[in-house]
Amino acid sequence: MFHFLLRTIPRPILIRLSYVFSWFAPLLFRGNKVQCPVCGHSFRKFLPYGYGGRTKRDNVLCPSCLTLERHRVLWLYLKQHTDFFTTPRKMLHIAPEQPFLGRFRNMKHLDLTTADLFSPLADVHCDIQAMPFANRSFDVIFCNHVLEHVADDMKAMRELYRVMRPGGFGIFQVPVDESRKSTFEDPSITSENDREQHFWQKDHVRLYGLDYPDRLRAAGFNVQRIDMADEVGEELSERFRLGHADNVYRCDRPLA
Numbered sequence: 001m002f003h004f005l006l007r008t009i010p011r012p013i014l015i016r017l018s019y020v021f022s023w024f025a026p027l028l029f030r031g032n033k034v035q036c037p038v039c040g041h042s043f044r045k046f047l048p049y050g051y052g053g054r055t056k057r058d059n060v061l062c063p064s065c066l067t068l069e070r071h072r073v074l075w076l077y078l079k080q081h082t083d084f085f086t087t088p089r090k091m092l093h094i095a096p097e098q099p100f101l102g103r104f105r106n107m108k109h110l111d112l113t114t115a116d117l118f119s120p121l122a123d124v125h126c127d128i129q130a131m132p133f134a135n136r137s138f139d140v141i142f143c144n145h146v147l148e149h150v151a152d153d154m155k156a157m158r159e160l161y162r163v164m165r166p167g168g169f170g171i172f173q174v175p176v177d178e179s180r181k182s183t184f185e186d187p188s189i190t191s192e193n194d195r196e197q198h199f200w201q202k203d204h205v206r207l208y209g210l211d212y213p214d215r216l217r218a219a220g221f222n223v224q225r226i227d228m229a230d231e232v233g234e235e236l237s238e239r240f241r242l243g244h245a246d247n248v249y250r251c252d253r254p255l256a
């Protein structure tokens, strides 16, 4: 039933409904078996999420702040490995994730610009393949679960590099099929059904493989893949419901 609603209700309405839902869901899911490290709340379990096929899964969506595994993984990475929460930075957030948007806006040390192709929530509407920003504009860039939707992802990566200041860093998460050595692309696969079957979602245009970091390196970045589920250990990973499929890809633009 929940999956059916996710598939049929238009996304803008879904986002509005989710605000209402997040008021009462925490009461329904009261408990202490899982915990969201972003909002800090504990629950009996998380909600299911996914649009069907490979992406559908149980016990993953925080009823309070609507984080998924990938949000919690990123948050833990930022907390444990960076000074993101304290050091003043000029930041570009592309396709800002709903659970983070308000939080980042409230961080007074961040000078935040949000960008998206369509979203009314974004400050700037633009195509990531040709962004209206000057060279070396930003100290930090988040661009998560975007590149798998973009026709020319290599061009987008070069744009991310161009607008990043040398010495800056970015987090560019994408879904990766770790059983696949190289990324699968086929421009003749265009129908929603075929895309869902081959690329895991009806609006994805490729399925990344283990060569994803190499594509980012080709744009000039130094790349690190961090498995936070592995790092925090089995017990905490299960409590936070992290999952090994959602790695952090940190990309640094070298100083010279």
Ligand SMILES: [Zn+2]
Pocket: 036, 037, 038, 039, 040, 041, 062, 063, 064, 065, 066, 067
């Ligand atoms: Zn939460």
